[in-house]
Amino acid sequence: MATIRDVAKRAGVSVATVSRMINGTGYVHEDTRRNIETAIKELQYTPNEVARSLYKRRSKLTGLLLPDITNPFFPELARGVEDEMQEHEFRIIFGNSDEDRDKEQEYIQTFVQNNVVGVIASTNYPDSDVYRNLNIPVVFLDRTADNSPSVYSDSREGGRIAAREIIARGSRRVTVLQGPKHIRPAQDRFKGAVEMLREHGISCSVIQTSSFSFTEAGTWAEQLFREYPDTDGVIASNDITAAAVLHEALRLGKRVPEDVQVIGFDDIPLSRILNPALTTIRQPAYDMGRTAARLLISLIENKPLEQTAIQMPVTFTERDTTRKAVE
């Protein structure tokens, strides 16, 4: 690997001049510039980012912390983040937290040890010391913290919409899947749904789930129809569990949406491919990722900002697991 000194020697100048030429800071004579350029080409020189980062105390790296890339909602976020970062020459150190505080802390620590310039985190503990003591910008993604930069969607409203729509379409014995206790957005969705159900005087059954994993989702679905066999409407806590519920309902010979309606949450790519296609509350995941990255970059560059807590719209996406609304 060629160093800046090799280039300097070959071009017959000092390292300072090479550095200035590369970074476009300070004066460099046209002839010198050409010499350096050819030297760089001949040696296939590329600057060592580590050395740069050490002196400047800031790299071109950012940290991205997500609960679990295996949950199809997160790759969308990740991709949005990545694309935006990529366009601004930032790179990403990535980690899965599994919603685990220790793992999360460990990652954040290695992020700072590597001089990252900023962090995007999807965490349940935005108020923890780990973040408070960080002296680089952090953007919370899919999660909120008061007064902190964040990009999230209105889960409570999403829950309300789901309930409103399922009621409007005739379900009266609704079961709501509560979602993992420690995951804020899941709880907010749940609250929103229950709230709206109550406002309409409709009582509901509840199934408490403790993860979003594909394998366990089937279990909740079975439990649901075992405990509440006459359910005629299910509000799931995300699309994965909704898909499992749908699967189980059909397995039991129920017709969807005629006998049971199902509404999911997220609108992951697979939802439109299910049979019947899943009605769901859409979060614009990819855009959320991009927006979070954009926000972080602004923070990094100290740009003035109108708002740093960005709420994204949640939309009712009507497909085939719900009936037509009665006017």
Place this chain on the structure above:
Amino acid sequence: MATIRDVAKRAGVSVATVSRMINGTGYVHEDTRRNIETAIKELQYTPNEVARSLYKRRSKLTGLLLPDITNPFFPELARGVEDEMQEHEFRIIFGNSDEDRDKEQEYIQTFVQNNVVGVIASTNYPDSDVYRNLNIPVVFLDRTADNSPSVYSDSREGGRIAAREIIARGSRRVTVLQGPKHIRPAQDRFKGAVEMLREHGISCSVIQTSSFSFTEAGTWAEQLFREYPDTDGVIASNDITAAAVLHEALRLGKRVPEDVQVIGFDDIPLSRILNPALTTIRQPAYDMGRTAARLLISLIENKPLEQTAIQMPVTFTERDTTRKAVE
């Protein structure tokens, strides 16, 4: 951020001693050790990995290059890689290549600029100069290159199995989805399937697809049933396209598996949740990721290896989009 000099000053020793104590190299008196430990705690010191990396010319970072994290097959790989790396204290710089040579090259370059110790890449161009000139270990994942360390599965055999099983279950007018031209495993699956079909004297129709995206998958599915309406068996190039085919078949009122059988490839998590659940050729994605990471780590640590090209088994996973085999 506290530096090693701060710690040294506080503990009343030199930086060399602190460094030795932290790294467990050389002698350190028990009393001195305790002093340093408390100093570290009081200052909340963590070593700057960038400085380390600069001197040692190797970091604790590895590069992971995948085509598109949005394709549900890759998060499984990524997760496998991440978990194994995590357990060995390595971190990951991540990038999506979109199967694009330039983007790929750009990422590899920034990987080396950041002193990564190794790279895991899922690329269509394993023989390109980018990799040949790399003087750090590379493991190709989901792709092969002769004599290079790689972890992949036997796509051709997978294709053969898919064809064999769909024939055994009675399909005679089979359509094979070819998959993107530049993606090796997709072509191998295709070849395997066509080969086996020919061996059984069964001719087949072919639909050429050019991506694995969710949005376009629907288009290929429509085209398939438009051009070959009497198809009674579909061998898809992966589970996403299979899901789209399944969706379209049902939309057209065909019964699956009675009228049309469908076999996918990959066995992504969603496959078992589809209705009917998708029969597919399984690749052990998570394990592949883990294995690749393990292999890379061995390479990094210069461990002697029996084999560096690791082929993973591909298994026929029978679910409900195929009929029972006739004996």
Place this chain on the structure above:
DNA sequence: ACCGGTTGTGGAACCGGTTACACAGATAAG
């Protein structure tokens, strides 16, 4: 001819670690 500003360049300190080397005291062996 003199002065101030612009242009162009190099030397050297610095970022925060690691490690080669020197050295001193203690201990063990002969």
Place this chain on the structure above:
DNA sequence: CTTATCTGTGTAACCGGTTCCACAACCGGT
């Protein structure tokens, strides 16, 4: 008692960049 070895520590060079500062040549204006 001498010498070799082990223990424990500090000084300073080094990794590969960036930047401060000094300095020289050149320019135009007075």
